[in-house]
Structures are given as structure tokens and as C-alpha cells.
Amino acid sequence: DIRMTQSPSSLSASVGDRVTITCRAGQTIGSFLNWYQQKPGKAPKLLIYAASSLQGGVSSRFSGSGSETDFTLTISSLQPEDYATYYCQQSYSTPLTFGGGTKVEIK
Amino acid sequence: QEQLVESGGALVKPGGSLRLSCAASGFTFSDFYMSWIRQAPGKGLEWLSYVSSDGHTTLYADSVQGRFTMSRDNAKNSLSLEMNSLRGDDTAIYYCARNRVNDAFDVWGQGTRVTVSS
Numbered sequence: 001d002i003r004m005t006q007s008p009s010s011l012s013a014s015v016g017d018r019v020t021i022t023c024r025a026g027q028t029i030g031s032f033l034n035w036y037q038q039k040p041g042k043a044p045k046l047l048i049y050a051a052s053s054l055q056g057g058v059s060s061r062f063s064g065s066g067s068e069t070d071f072t073l074t075i076s077s078l079q080p081e082d083y084a085t086y087y088c089q090q091s092y093s094t095p096l097t098f099g100g101g102t103k104v105e106i107k
Numbered sequence: 108q109e110q111l112v113e114s115g116g117a118l119v120k121p122g123g124s125l126r127l128s129c130a131a132s133g134f135t136f137s138d139f140y141m142s143w144i145r146q147a148p149g150k151g152l153e154w155l156s157y158v159s160s161d162g163h164t165t166l167y168a169d170s171v172q173g174r175f176t177m178s179r180d181n182a183k184n185s186l187s188l189e190m191n192s193l194r195g196d197d198t199a200i201y202y203c204a205r206n207r208v209n210d211a212f213d214v215w216g217q218g219t220r221v222t223v224s225s
Contacts, residue, residue, distance in 0.1 A: 034211040036152075043202055043215035044152065050209055087152055091210035095168045096142075096154040 002026050002090050006099035012107040019075040021102045023088035028068045032092035035064055035073045038101075039084045047086075048073065078104070109133040109214050111203050116219030123193050123223070129186035129203035129216055137161075137181040140206035143188050145199035146218075153199075157206060158186070193223045 003026035013019050023033065031051040036044040046055045048064035051071060061076040075082055083106055088099040115127040129141075142157040156167045156177040165177050176189040186203050200220050204212035 032209060034209075036212075038152075043218055044212070045215070046207075046211055046213045049207060049211035049213070055211075055213065089152070089154075089211070094157075094166055096157075096210060098152040098154070101151050 001095055002029060002093060002097050004088055004090055004097050004099035006086075006088055006102050008102060009100065010103040010105060012105045013078050014107045015078055015080060017078045017107075019078050019082075019104060021073045021086055021088075021104075023066075023071040023073070023099050025069045025071070025090055025092075029090045029092035031067050032090055033064070033066065033071045034089045034091060035062075036087045036089065037082075037084045038087065044087065075104075109205075111205065111214055111216035113201065113203055113216040113219035116201065116221045118222045118224065119193055120225050121194055121223055124189070124191045125193065125221060127188040127190065127201055127203075127219055127221070129188075131184045131186065131205075134205075134214070136179075136184040140210075141179060141186050142204045142206055142212060143175075143177060143186075144202045144204055144212065145197075145221075146202070147196070147199045150199075155201075156188070157210075190221070193221075195223050197221060198223050 005024045033051045035048040038044040052064045085101045085103045110132045112130045143155040158165045162179045174192045200218040202218045203216045205214040207213045
């Protein structure tokens with residue numbers, strides 16, 4: 001199984017801050033990396049697929065980068081509605097696996 | 108709009124069985140692979156299984172292999188997850204989700220809660 005490790009596990013940031021979340025894969029996965037946002041009591045929402053492609057309807061302040069083992073999700077200017085938990089997920093091989101999550105909290 | 112609605116979650120005793128359902132609407136269901144994903148209380152996401160668009164191929168995570176069975180009925184736009192030999196660590200919210208072509212999950216249901224407890 002491919003282990004996905006996210007860092008940090010939580011962070012505090014202010015509205016307007018640039019936020020960066022990192023995801024590391026336990027083996028090379030090319031660009032088979034996806035990012036999700038989950039708010040309390042809600043289902044996850046796909047933000048980024050294939051490492052850097054923005055899902056339709058998602059704000060352009062979200063961006064993804066990276067390849068092989070190291071990936072980054074960036075929120076260019078944090079907005080109140082962005083406070084949530086973010087997960088990465090590899091789709092390179094089964095079992096499909098998720099990172100442990102990064103909780104973004106209000107500073 | 109594209110929508111998935113799960114049902115069937117309940118409180119069940121250890122060793123018991125349960126069948127979850129997922130109804131799809133707003134898209135051509137038979138075009139897509141579908142998955143079940145769960146989230147234990149306060150924990151992260153765990154992919155459990157997927158079924159191919161024609162229903163002929165299924166794949167399971169080791170944690171549920173041999174206990175859970177996923178199937179679909181394309182004529183009824185529905186998905187199911189038959190769960191047997193349930194254990195306390197199966198307690199979770201269970202989501203059905205649509206697989207994009209690269210196995211990202213682009214449409215999710217609202218989830219259905221399964222609690223395994225005596």
C-alpha cells in the first residue's frame with residue numbers, strides 16, 4: 001500500500017494569508033494525486049485532480065503542484081470559507097489511499 | 108444536478124450484517140466506476156472498494172475483503188454495499204462516490220452512519 005503523509009496535521013492562519021499544505025507519497029506516483037476539502041459534517045469536495053488540475057467550479061485561489069513523491073496544495077489568499085480539513089489522495093494504484101488530513105483553523 | 112444519496116445506515120450488533128444503498132441521479136451512471144469510502148468518528152478517509160462501470164469487476168481494501176460485497180444495478184442507477192461480520196472498527200460514516208477517469212472522487216453522497224455496538 002502507498003502511504004500518504006501530510007504536513008502539517010494542523011495549522012492556524014489568518015484571512016488573507018497564503019497557506020501551503022504538503023503531501024508526500026511513500027513511493028513515486030507520477031501525477032496521480034488529488035486534493036479534497038472537507039468541512040465539519042459534510043462530505044469531502046474534490047479541489048484538485050492529477051496534481052495540478054483545478055476541478056470545475058473550484059476557486060482559482062486553490063492550486064496544486066508537484067510530481068512523483070512530493071506535492072503541495074496552496075491557498076493563495078485564505079478566505080473564511082476555506083477553514084476546513086484538507087486531504088490528499090493517491091490514485092496511482094490500489095488500494096487508493098488518503099493522507100491523514102490537515103486541519104486549517106482560524107488564527 | 109449530479110447527485111448521490113446513500114441510505115441504510117443503522118445501529119447493528121457485532122457480527123451482524125447490513126446493506127447500504129446509493130441512488131444516483133443527474134448523470135449517466137453506467138459510464139462511471141463507483142466507490143465506497145468511509146470515515147470513522149474523528150478520523151480520516153478510507154477507500155473501501157470500487158466497482159467497474161459494467162459491474163463485472165470489483166476491488167476491495169484488505170480491511171473489508173471477504174466481509175463486504177459491492178454491486179451495482181445500472182438499470183436502476185443504484186449501488187449497494189453488503190456488509191457482513193461487522194466489527195466495532197467498522198463504525199463510520201459511509202460515503203458512495205463517483206470515480207473520475209483518474210480515480211479522483213468528483214461526486215460524493217452525503218453519507219450514511221453505521222454504528223457497530225452491542
